[in-house]
Amino acid sequence: MCKKIITAGLILILACRLSGGQEFYSIERVPVSSESFDDFSPAFYRNGIAFTSNRTTSFLIARLTEEGENFFNIFYTEKEDEKGWKSPSMLSRELSSNFHDGPASFSADGNTVYFTRNIPARGRDEPRLGIFIASYINGSWRDITPFPYNSIDYNVGHPVISRDGKTLYFTSDMPGGYGGLDIYTCTIEGDAWGPPMNIGSTINSPGNEKFPFIHPNGRLYFSSDHNEKKSLDIYYSDYRNGEWMPPVPLPEPFNSDYDDFGYIAGENLDEGYFSSNREGSDNLYHFHSTFPLFTQCDSLKENDYCFIFYEKRGENVDTTGFYFEWDMGDGTIIHGLEAEHCFDTTGTYIITLNVMDKITGEVMTEMASYEFLLENIEQPYITSPDTAFVDESVTFDSRYTFLKNFQIEEFYWDMGDGTKYSGNIAEHAYEHPGEYIVTLGVTSSPDSPFGERKACVYKTIVILEEE
Amino acid sequence: MITETINMKKVILPALLLISLAGSTQAQPVPTEDENIPYLVTFGGDACPSWGDDNFTQTFFFLIPEEHNEPVYIRVYNPGTGSPSIDEINGYWDTRVNFSIYGGDQAWSNPDAQETEPVGNYRSGNLLVSRTFGSEPEYLEKWYTFGPFNPMEGEYVEKFGGYILKVIAQGIEGDDGNLYRYYMSTETDRNVPVEGGNAFAYSYTFRLWNDPEQLSRIFPFIDEETVSLKVSNFDWDYDGEIRVVSTERQGKHLNVSGDDEWVVDEFDIFPEERGSTLDIQFHKLKAPVIRNNNVVINIRNQYGELQPFFVVPIGGIPQYKYSIGVRRRE
Numbered sequence: 001m002c003k004k005i006i007t008a009g010l011i012l013i014l015a016c017r018l019s020g021g022q023e024f025y026s027i028e029r030v031p032v033s034s035e036s037f038d039d040f041s042p043a044f045y046r047n048g049i050a051f052t053s054n055r056t057t058s059f060l061i062a063r064l065t066e067e068g069e070n071f072f073n074i075f076y077t078e079k080e081d082e083k084g085w086k087s088p089s090m091l092s093r094e095l096s097s098n099f100h101d102g103p104a105s106f107s108a109d110g111n112t113v114y115f116t117r118n119i120p121a122r123g124r125d126e127p128r129l130g131i132f133i134a135s136y137i138n139g140s141w142r143d144i145t146p147f148p149y150n151s152i153d154y155n156v157g158h159p160v161i162s163r164d165g166k167t168l169y170f171t172s173d174m175p176g177g178y179g180g181l182d183i184y185t186c187t188i189e190g191d192a193w194g195p196p197m198n199i200g201s202t203i204n205s206p207g208n209e210k211f212p213f214i215h216p217n218g219r220l221y222f223s224s225d226h227n228e229k230k231s232l233d234i235y236y237s238d239y240r241n242g243e244w245m246p247p248v249p250l251p252e253p254f255n256s257d258y259d260d261f262g263y264i265a266g267e268n269l270d271e272g273y274f275s276s277n278r279e280g281s282d283n284l285y286h287f288h289s290t291f292p293l294f295t296q297c298d299s300l301k302e303n304d305y306c307f308i309f310y311e312k313r314g315e316n317v318d319t320t321g322f323y324f325e326w327d328m329g330d331g332t333i334i335h336g337l338e339a340e341h342c343f344d345t346t347g348t349y350i351i352t353l354n355v356m357d358k359i360t361g362e363v364m365t366e367m368a369s370y371e372f373l374l375e376n377i378e379q380p381y382i383t384s385p386d387t388a389f390v391d392e393s394v395t396f397d398s399r400y401t402f403l404k405n406f407q408i409e410e411f412y413w414d415m416g417d418g419t420k421y422s423g424n425i426a427e428h429a430y431e432h433p434g435e436y437i438v439t440l441g442v443t444s445s446p447d448s449p450f451g452e453r454k455a456c457v458y459k460t461i462v463i464l465e466e467e
Numbered sequence: 468m469i470t471e472t473i474n475m476k477k478v479i480l481p482a483l484l485l486i487s488l489a490g491s492t493q494a495q496p497v498p499t500e501d502e503n504i505p506y507l508v509t510f511g512g513d514a515c516p517s518w519g520d521d522n523f524t525q526t527f528f529f530l531i532p533e534e535h536n537e538p539v540y541i542r543v544y545n546p547g548t549g550s551p552s553i554d555e556i557n558g559y560w561d562t563r564v565n566f567s568i569y570g571g572d573q574a575w576s577n578p579d580a581q582e583t584e585p586v587g588n589y590r591s592g593n594l595l596v597s598r599t600f601g602s603e604p605e606y607l608e609k610w611y612t613f614g615p616f617n618p619m620e621g622e623y624v625e626k627f628g629g630y631i632l633k634v635i636a637q638g639i640e641g642d643d644g645n646l647y648r649y650y651m652s653t654e655t656d657r658n659v660p661v662e663g664g665n666a667f668a669y670s671y672t673f674r675l676w677n678d679p680e681q682l683s684r685i686f687p688f689i690d691e692e693t694v695s696l697k698v699s700n701f702d703w704d705y706d707g708e709i710r711v712v713s714t715e716r717q718g719k720h721l722n723v724s725g726d727d728e729w730v731v732d733e734f735d736i737f738p739e740e741r742g743s744t745l746d747i748q749f750h751k752l753k754a755p756v757i758r759n760n761n762v763v764i765n766i767r768n769q770y771g772e773l774q775p776f777f778v779v780p781i782g783g784i785p786q787y788k789y790s791i792g793v794r795r796r797e
Binding site: 306307309310311312321340342368370 | 682707708710715716717718720750788789790791792793794795796
C-alpha cells in the first residue's frame with residue numbers, strides 16, 4: 001500500500017510499490033496556490049506556467065458570476081528563486097472576456113495561444129465552452145479567432161496543441177461521441193483545421209474525458225471520471241501502430257480520491273505540474289522525480305576471461321631460436337610464442353615464462369613472471385534474458401555488479417517502458433512488444449569514504465508477442 | 468585489472484666510457500674470461516687469407532685510466548710461432564710476427580689507425596717499442612713483456628678518460644698461424660691488472676674453440692649516433708650461428724660466412740640500444756665439429772664508422788629481460 005507523509009501541511013512525499021513498478025516522485029503544492037481560490041490546468045509558458053484561476057484581479061474585482069464568484073481567467077507566474085514564486089498576474093487583458101477564460105495551451109514558440117472561453121448557448125441554456133486562438137504580436141495578444149468547430153449546441157474546450165503545431169487535442173460533448181465529454185483531435189490542413197476526429201473508445205468512455213495534454217514524446221495524458229469513485233483521475237496512453245493503447249492511470253501521489261487533472265510534464269517526464277482539489281479547492285501541484293538521474297551510461301560489457309599472453313618484445317626480434325613454455329598459474333602449461341588461455345574464474349594468477357634455447361639446449365626457467373589479476377569488468381551488471389515475451393515476468397539481477405571504491409547504497413532500475421524499481425532484483429513484465437533499454441543505476445552513500453558516486457549501465461531486451 | 472610485476476629497466480649508459488671503465492678490474496687479459504676466446508690470431512704475411520686472417524694484421528688499443536700513474540707493461544703470451552699445441556703450422560715453421568707499440572699523439576686518433584686494413588698511416592703515433600718473433604723456443608708458450616711504459620706515453624683521449632697505447636701485431640713473413648694473448652700488467656714478470664683498464668679493437672681476428680659446447684662472444688659498444696649496423700664476418704666456414712643479444716634483443720640470428728668469404732648482415736638498432744653494449748655470441752656447430760677455425764669480424768654503423776669491441780663490456784654484459792604482456796582475446 002502507498003504511504004502518504006504530510007510534512008508541514010504542504011509538502012507531500014509519497015512512495016509506493018505497485019505491481020507495475022515503483023514511483024519515485026515528490027509533490028508539493030505550488031506556494032501561490034491556496035484554498036482561497038481555484039487554480040487549475042497549468043501550461044508551460046515562457047519561464048513559468050500559465051494557469052486558470054478565479055483569483056481576484058484589481059481591474060475585474062467588480063465583475064462576478066451569478067453565484068458571486070470571480071470569473072476564471074488565465075494567470076501567469078514563475079519561480080522567483082529556489083524557494084519562492086512571483087505573485088500571479090493575469091496573463092493578458094486581451095485574453096480576458098466577460099465570462100470564464102481558460103485553460104490555455106501555447107505553441108512551441110509561445111506566440112500562439114489556444115484557450116477556452118465561454119460562448120453563448122442556444123436559447124437559455126448555460127453558456128458553452130469554445131476554443132479561441134490568439135497571436136502574440138508586438139507585445140500583446142491579438143487576432144483572437146474562434147475555433148471553427150465551436151458550437152452553441154455543445155462544448156468544445158481544453159485545447160492543447162502538439163509540439164509541431166499541427167494537431168489540436170481538445171474535449172467536446174459534440175454528438176457522435178461515446179458519452180459525456182470525449183477527447184478529439186483536429187489536424188491543420190493548409191490554413192484550415194480539418195474536421196474533429198474522436199480518438200476512439202479506447203480512450204473515450206461513457207464518462208467525461210477532458211484536460212488533455214500531449215507530451216512531446218507522443219504520450220497522451222488526460223483526466224476521466226469514468227471510474228468507481230466518479231472523480232477525475234489522470235491517465236496516460238501511448239500511440240502505437242496507429243492506435244491508442246488502453247489508458248493507464250497514474251498512481252499516487254498523482255491520483256487521489258478527489259479530482260486530479262490538468263497534468264503537464266517536462267521533456268524528461270521527471271518534473272511537471274497538475275491540479276487537484278484534494279485539499280478542498282482546486283490547487284496547483286508541482287512534482288519532480290526522486291529517481292536519481294543517471295547520465296552517460298555505458299552499454300553492458302560481458303565479462304571475458306580469455307587472454308593472450310606474449311613476450312613483449314619477442315615480436316620485434318628473431319625468436320626462432322627459442323621455445324617458450326608458459327605456466328598459466330592454474331595448472332595449465334602452454335607451449336608457443338604466445339599463450340592463449342581462458343581462465344575459469346576471477347582471481348590472481350602468477351604467469352611464468354620458461355625459455356629453451358634451441359641452439360644450446362639450455363632451459364631457462366622463470367625468465368619472467370607476471371602477477372595477473374583477473375577481475376570482472378568494473379561496472380554495474382545486469383543479469384537477464386535478452387529476449388522475453390509480452391506479459392512474461394522477467395528477472396533482472398544486479399548480483400554481479402563489480403565496482404571498486406564504491407559503497408553501494410541502492411540499485412535503481414529503469415525498465416525502459418516508464419517503469420522504475422529500486423533494489424537488487426527487479427521483476428518486470430512488459431505489456432507491449434518491442435525493444436526496451438533497461439538501465440541499472442547504482443548510487444553510493446554520501447557518507448561512504450569515497451563520497452557520493454553514481455554508476456550506470458544499460459542493455460537492450462527484446463520483447464516478443466506472445467506465441 | 469592487470470598488474471605487471473616484471474618491470475623492465477634498461478640500463479642507460481653514459482656516452483662517455485669513463486664511468487664504466489673505472490669499475491673494471493679484469494681488463495688486462497685479452498681476450499678476457501667473459502669473451503671466452505682461446506687466442507688471438509695473426510698469420511704470417513705469406514699465408515693465405517682463407518686460413519682465417521684477412522690481412523695478417525691485428526691492432527689493439529689498451530686504455531690506461533688517467534688516474535693510474537704507475538708504469539704499465541704489455542705482456543704477450545706465446546708471441547712467436549712454433550708451439551705445436553697452440554700455433555698453426557703450415558708445412559714448417561717459417562713465420563715472423565712483429566709486435567709494435569705506439570703512443571703519443573695520433574696513436575689512436577689518426578683515422579687510419581681506426582680502420583681494419585693496414586694501409587695509410589695506420590702505424591701513427593710514436594713508436595715506443597717493436598720486436599719481431601719467430602719460432603724461438605724461449606718464447607713459446609711463455610709471456611714476453613714489453614715496457615715499462617709511462618701511462619702518459621700513450622695518447623690522451625678525453626672521451627675515454629685515459630691514455631691509449633696501440634699494439635699492432637703483423638705477420639712479416641711465413642705462412643703459419645701465430646696464436647697469442649695479451650695482458651696489460653702493472654708488473655713486469657706477472658700479470659697484475661691495471662685497475663680500471665680496458666682494451667678494444669675495431670677488427671677482431673681470433674680462434675674459435677674446437678669444443679662446440681664453448682661459447683665465445685665479443686662486446687661492441689654502439690654509439691649514440693648509430694641507427695643501423697653492418698656486421699661483417701670472414702671465413703667462418705659455416706661453423707654455427709652468430710647471435711646478437713642486448714637488453715632489447717632476445718637473440719638475433721646473423722648469417723655466418725663460408726670458407727674464404729665475407730658475409731655482411733645489416734639490421735636496425737633499437738633506440739634503447741644506442742649508447743650501450745651488444746653481446747655477439749658465436750655458437751659453434753655441434754656436428755660436424757670444425758677444428759682450428761680462425762675468423763674475422765668487424766661492425767660498422769650506417770656512416771661506415773667502425774664500432775669498437777671492448778674486451779670488458781661497457782656497462783657489463785647485456786642481459787635480455789623477458790617481459791610478459793597480455794591482451795584480450797579478440
